[in-house]
Amino acid sequence: LTAVSKNRAALTGLSFHEALRAEGFNFFVGVPCSLLDPWLGLLPEREKASFVPATNEGEAVALAVGASLTGLRPVVYLQNSGLGNAVNPMTSLATVVGAALLYVIGYRGRAGTSDEPQHLLMGSMTEGLLSSMGCGWTVAEDVDTPHDLLVDASEDLRNGRSHALLFPPGGLIADASLSAEVPRATHPGLPRRVDHLRAAMDAVGTSSSVVVATTGKTGRELDHYAPRPENLCMVGSMGAAPSLALGIALGRPKHPVIVLDGDGALMMRLESLVTIGALKPRNLLHVVIDNNSYETTGGQPTSSSTVDFAAVANSCGYASSATANTAQATHDAVRAFLDGDVRGPHVHVALATSADSPKVGRPRTGPQEQAALLRSALRR
Ligand SMILES: Cc1ncc(C[n+]2csc(CCOP(=O)(O)OP(=O)(O)O)c2C)c(N)n1
Numbered sequence: 001l002t003a004v005s006k007n008r009a010a011l012t013g014l015s016f017h018e019a020l021r022a023e024g025f026n027f028f029v030g031v032p033c034s035l036l037d038p039w040l041g042l043l044p045e046r047e048k049a050s051f052v053p054a055t056n057e058g059e060a061v062a063l064a065v066g067a068s069l070t071g072l073r074p075v076v077y078l079q080n081s082g083l084g085n086a087v088n089p090m091t092s093l094a095t096v097v098g099a100a101l102l103y104v105i106g107y108r109g110r111a112g113t114s115d116e117p118q119h120l121l122m123g124s125m126t127e128g129l130l131s132s133m134g135c136g137w138t139v140a141e142d143v144d145t146p147h148d149l150l151v152d153a154s155e156d157l158r159n160g161r162s163h164a165l166l167f168p169p170g171g172l173i174a175d176a177s178l179s180a181e182v183p184r185a186t187h188p189g190l191p192r193r194v195d196h197l198r199a200a201m202d203a204v205g206t207s208s209s210v211v212v213a214t215t216g217k218t219g220r221e222l223d224h225y226a227p228r229p230e231n232l233c234m235v236g237s238m239g240a241a242p243s244l245a246l247g248i249a250l251g252r253p254k255h256p257v258i259v260l261d262g263d264g265a266l267m268m269r270l271e272s273l274v275t276i277g278a279l280k281p282r283n284l285l286h287v288v289i290d291n292n293s294y295e296t297t298g299g300q301p302t303s304s305s306t307v308d309f310a311a312v313a314n315s316c317g318y319a320s321s322a323t324a325n326t327a328q329a330t331h332d333a334v335r336a337f338l339d340g341d342v343r344g345p346h347v348h349v350a351l352a353t354s355a356d357s358p359k360v361g362r363p364r365t366g367p368q369e370q371a372a373l374l375r376s377a378l379r380r
Contacts, residue, residue, distance in 0.1 A: 010173045011146050013038035017046065019146030020075060023154060025102060026050055027072040030060045031268070033079030033106025035167050037298035038174040040077065044301060053301055055267040056239070057082035061089040065099040079106040079297075080126045080166070081119065081236055085268075090133055090162070100157045103164035107139070110168055117367055118236025130164050137164040140171040186292045186301075186354045191327045193289045194221050194357035196350040197260060199327035200287055201226035203334035208377065209256035210248055214241040214265040216296030218289065222260065223363035229373040233363045239269030242276060242286055249281040249344075252378055256283050256338055263290040263304035270312070276345050277317030284344040285337040286313070287330065293354035313347040323349040 029052040043051040054060035057078045064074035109115040109123020136156040143149040153163040213219040219233030245259035310321035333348040
């Protein structure tokens, strides 16, 4: 335990994990939040057999309910933005079968604090939303020890009520001595996300194609390296970029639309492949930068290494697909699409390392302003 200010204490990832283990929790499933990374970074090694990276938070809840029916004691981890994906199975599965679950939630956008625009509404709703779903909650800065943190949670769970531990920024801190435990930077020989992105944007050049970037660092890098009015950098709504791009492609069938997606985001809403494959927009190029990780939130692993996105897209009805491991191939794929040599919907899977790209800031243009710029670019 480390006191970071007078009324506030931060738990280390390891002390929190040990407290969970001491309370009997033995199954860990969810989608990461960077605020939880000091703890999540320990799970792949320490909990090899009982750690499940889920594709979205709703899937994680259902999986935890199933595990709880076998006597396992699951913990579901998520960012509060992911409560949006979890509400249905929380309200119409967990409560219906009487499964009480422990949630560990990264608490973004808490009322009275400043945060990114996509976190503000959910931040102000989080405590009320949990309460209205019958879920108890504890804010992890109001406690002194890992054990204290779990007192109300354990009591709720004993009474058949779910409970959420809410970690605001700084609520969990890394154990300096343990950083080597965390396996990072998969596939070091491959290009980085930023190399694929810059190659794609180099091919876009001065064309007026719409470019939609997925949530996280992809959008930040697009704004940093190739700012243009025809870009839309998604800031929240993880996984929704291809569907948003599909809507634009349908509304402007003659205008090229390119979506720069991530493996974590695509798996969170794999259903977008189904609708794109069914509607077959010729003007849509889907670039998936697959770095086998949630790099934006700390490099936690995804399950993409066992997924062939090109084959999935093909079987959903995409016109064509390719998987490549060089930035040049990504450049050439974008060029071929813009030159009309490759017709959409085409998926280009760009294999990447999860090694850090240079840090860039958040998009300077806010989401509403970006949407307004795009609207007027599309009117021209
Ligand atoms: C519903 C939801 N859950 C979790 C997050 C937190 N989050 C933001 S970006 C990100 C990782 C995205 O991974 P990927 O699409 O593979 O892109 P990468 O960061 O690896 O480039 C996560 C988990 C979020 N924004 N929304």
